[in-house]
Amino acid sequence: MADSVTCTLHPNRPAAGVCGSCGLPVCSACVGTSRDGMLRCHACGFGQATSGVRDREPDPLSKIPKALIIAFSILVFAALLWMLL
Ligand SMILES: [Zn+2]
């Protein structure tokens, strides 16, 4: 069977199912069942809450802790006050 469906991540493994979110074939090691009983691959995050799809867009600002941004803002504000005085 040359056209047998194999796992997206493991070409040497037969697909155990198709991800209900992205539709890619995945093997038994790559697939899991979400809370609503649908098959999900690792990339789609099985086991996570299914209400609302999370977009994993790379945001460089999100990596900076908010406390650091607040501290920096206070520092800039203090510097402005220092210059005004
Ligand atoms: Zn998927």
Ligand SMILES: [Zn+2]
């Ligand atoms: Zn796999």
